[in-house]
Amino acid sequence: MQPQFRGSVFSIPQASPADRVLAHIPPADQAVLADFFKRFLLAGEEPFGFTLFGNKPLTLGMLYRFEYTPYNEKPQPDLMQGATTLLKYQPLFNNSNFVFKLVKPYYKTVRTDVYDLMLLNRKACLDVIGANLNRFQQHFGPNATPKSILQKIENTPKTTEILPNGELMGLLFGYGRVNNQTYARYMQLQDRQHPPQSVPIQTPTPANQLWITEGSQKVHHTANPAVWPYPGYANAQAELDQLVQEFPIWGRTENGDPSPIQLPIFRNLFRHPENQVLTQNYINQRNQIAQVYQSPDLLKRVIEQLLQPAPGALQTTANLATRQWVA
Secondary structure, three states: OOOOOOOOHHHOOOOOHHHHHHOOOOHHHHHHHHHHHHHHHHOOOOOHHHHHOOOOOEEEEEOEEEEEOOEEEEEOHHHHHHHHHHHHOHHHHOOEOEEEEEEEOOOOOOOOOOOEEEEEEHHHHHHHHHHOHHHHHHHHOOOOOHHHHHHHHHHOOEHHHHOOOHHHHHHHOOOOHHHHHHHHHHHHHEOOOOOOEEEEOOOOOOOOOOOEEEOOEEEEOOEOOOOOOOOOOOOHHHHHHHHHHHOOEEOOOOOOOOOOOOOOOEEOOOOOHHHHHHHHHHHHHHHHHHHHHOOOOHHHHHHHHHOOEOOHHHOOHHHHHHHHHHO
16 A cells, blocks of 8 residues: 655745655654665665666666575565665655666566566666667667657566667666677677686686686686687687677776775776766766765655656656645
């Protein structure tokens, strides 16, 4: 049952919109939300903060963990409580630039009671869809508009039902156009029968193979010999070896990094001008997110951000009417 948002907030004329929202949230639920925002949305394994405080269009995060013995998903009650508490009060942010919803995982799970939390930054989604409209129209149809595409994404119960295309997901995850194109070639070159091998850095490896350091591991990528290499390469392995050196995984927190905020992690053709701008923007946004994370009024600052209005093209009379009380 949705809460009834009534009260005497209008009797406090000096109250800010965020204070008026907080007046409708009991202290116990405020504590749940503050913990959820800090541990999961701002400093968790998935970079929700860059969608909420930056321009990363979409983020998905698991509300469960894996158990490998036996292989199974293990729901996380504290994360589910935080997510459902947030969704209970989402009507207070109606017509916001941000949409939270539970969606089924984008891969086949053992259990049926596990969910991802999806966060959409509607303005950022419209921007990236509009800038790559021809690519999205190949999936959604030639008459699809950024607004109609976004509405379909917002309404889907399972991400893969609306975005089975890895390129479109990469664009909406904020990885950049050039990185998406490069990643498509990277996947073409990979030998599906021999996935990348990884061993601890200290492990001896053949001198005639290229092994790339990735975090605490070193990795060897095997090319599909049936793939025709681009001009200038003797074979597919030579092209793949050069590509993995120029296209490393970016965003992993290195040892000694003092920031609690995890950057988005993706393969990054970091020397390309577009990606230099992309990654610098994420670094700048991380600094802003860290300020919110360290703020004593974290909950209020997040709510202030959640009250940012949706782009004008998405606003409706009905939505505006239900949100007037926080203006």
